[in-house]
Amino acid sequence: MNKIGVGYALITDLEKKYVNMALDSGRLSPGPFVQKFEKKFAEMHKQKYGIACNSGTSSLHVALEALKEKYSWDQNSEVLVPAITFIATSNAVMHAGMKPVFVDVDSRTYNIDTKLIEEKITENTVAIMPVHTFGQPCEMDSIVKIATKYGLKIVEDCAEAHFAVYKGRPVASFSNIAGSSTYVAHTITTGIGGVITTDDTNLAEIARSLIAHGRACTCENCIAYNSKQVCKLRMQTEMDRRFMMIRLGYSYRIGELEGALGVAQLENKDFIINTRKANAKILTDGLKDVEQYLQLPYYPEYVEHSFMMYPLVIKDDKAFTRNEIVKYLEQNNIETRPMLPLLNQPIYKEIFGDIEKDYPVAQWINNNGFYVGCHHGLSKEELNMIIKTIHAFLENRIKDK
Ligand SMILES: Cc1ncc(COP(=O)(O)O)c(C=O)c1O
Known part of the structure; x- marks a missing residue:
C-alpha cells in the first residue's frame, strides 16, 4: 500500500x-x-x-x-x-x-x-x-x-x-x-x-x-x-x-x-482547491467525535481556508504524546509532519537564545501539533483510513488508561 x-x-x-x-x-x-x-x-x-x-x-x-x-x-x-x-x-x-x-x-x-x-x-x-x-x-x-x-x-x-x-x-x-x-x-x-x-x-x-x-x-x-x-x-x-x-x-x-x-x-485550480476543501470536511466530519482529544481546524465563517494541510493538536498531553500518535500513524502508512517548529530550531537557539518559553502557545503547538494530508490526490478510502487509524489509536490508548 x-x-x-x-x-x-x-x-x-x-x-x-x-x-x-x-x-x-x-x-x-x-x-x-x-x-x-x-x-x-x-x-x-x-x-x-x-x-x-x-x-x-x-x-x-x-x-x-x-x-x-x-x-x-x-x-x-x-x-x-x-x-x-x-x-x-x-x-x-x-x-x-x-x-x-x-x-x-x-x-x-x-x-x-x-x-x-x-x-x-x-x-x-x-x-x-x-x-x-x-x-x-x-x-x-x-x-x-x-x-x-x-x-x-x-x-x-x-x-x-x-x-x-x-x-x-x-x-x-x-x-x-x-x-x-x-x-x-x-x-x-x-x-x-x-x-x-x-x-x-x-x-x-x-x-x-x-x-x-x-x-x-x-x-x-x-x-x-x-x-x-x-x-x-x-x-x-x-x-x-x-x-x-x-x-x-x-x-x-x-x-x-x-x-x-x-x-x-x-x-486546474478550482479542482485543486475544491477537492482540498471537500477532503478537509471529510476529515473534520470523521474526527468530530474525538474532539475532546484532538483540536481540529477552527476557522470563522468569514474566511475560506485553502487547506494546504490538515493540522491537529493534542488537547491533553497527559492522555498520550504527540510522538506516540505520530509513530502509530507513520507505522500505519500515514505520513505526518510537525507543525512548523521555529524557535527551538538549533540555528535559532544559537542566534536568539532559549526564547521559546516566552511564547507559550507556539511552544504548546510545537510540542503537541502535527499535520496530515488533505490534498487533492487523496481518495475517499485514504481519507477514511486516516480517520479509522486515529480512532484505532485513541481506542487503544483510552482502553490502556
Ligand atoms: C509559511 C512559509 N513561508 C515560506 C516558505 C518557503 O518557501 P520555499 O520552500 O518555496 O522557499 C514556506 C515553505 O514551505 C512556508 O511554508
Whole structure:
C-alpha cells in the first residue's frame, strides 16, 4: 500500500502539454509561459503585478528588500513575524538585513495573535509579516488597523494559502507586497518556485530588477519576455539597459518549464482547491467525535481556508504524546509532519537564545501539533483510513488508561 502522504503534485495531460509546448518552443529562459503565469497568479489574488521567483523564500526576501530600498530602512529595522511559521519567513527578514521580532500565535487558528502585536512595536518596527498558516487567513482587519495606526507596512507570507479568502478578499491583497511558494507540496506547484505579488508599480520594478541581477531594465517586454522586439528606451543610455546593473541583485528567476507547469496548475485550480476543501470536511466530519482529544481546524465563517494541510493538536498531553500518535500513524502508512517548529530550531537557539518559553502557545503547538494530508490526490478510502487509524489509536490508548 502506498503511503498516505502530506503533499502531492497534480500532473494532468494539461501540465504535460504545456511543458512539451515550452520544450518545443526552444526557449527555456523566462518567456511567454512565465509571463502568463505571473499575470494570472497576480490577477487571481487581485493584484496588478506578479513576479515569479525560484522559491517562496526568495520571493519573501526580495519583497522585503524592495520595501527596504523604497522606504530607506536600515539594519536596525524590525519586522514582526509569528512564532509559528516555516523558518523561511523569519530567515527572509535576516537575509534582507533586518531583525525578526516574534509574536506568539493564537491557539485556535495558529496564526499571529493580533492582540499581542502592539506590545512588540518599538521605534524600529517597520513592518508586520502575517503568515496564513496551513491555508488559513490571518485576522487581516486587525492587522491592517494596527499597521495604519503605527505607519507600518505589511508583507503577507501566502506560501501556504494560495487563493484563501478573508471576508471576500483573497490573501495577498491586504499588504504592500506578498510572497508565495509554489514548492511541490503547496496548493499549486511549479516544482520549485514562488511568486511576489503587489499593486505598487515601484515595488514591482525594484523586485523585478532584484531577481535578475539588479538590471536597470525592468520592462517586462524587453527584460526577458520579448527580447526580439526593439525597445526604444533600451539604447538611450550609454549601455544597453538590459545589461546595466544598478543594484546588488540576485539570480532568482524561473524558466519556461516551471512557467508552463504553473499556467496548467492555475487552469486546474478550482479542482485543486475544491477537492482540498471537500477532503478537509471529510476529515473534520470523521474526527468530530474525538474532539475532546484532538483540536481540529477552527476557522470563522468569514474566511475560506485553502487547506494546504490538515493540522491537529493534542488537547491533553497527559492522555498520550504527540510522538506516540505520530509513530502509530507513520507505522500505519500515514505520513505526518510537525507543525512548523521555529524557535527551538538549533540555528535559532544559537542566534536568539532559549526564547521559546516566552511564547507559550507556539511552544504548546510545537510540542503537541502535527499535520496530515488533505490534498487533492487523496481518495475517499485514504481519507477514511486516516480517520479509522486515529480512532484505532485513541481506542487503544483510552482502553490502556
Ligand atoms: C509559511 C512559509 N513561508 C515560506 C516558505 C518557503 O518557501 P520555499 O520552500 O518555496 O522557499 C514556506 C515553505 O514551505 C512556508 O511554508
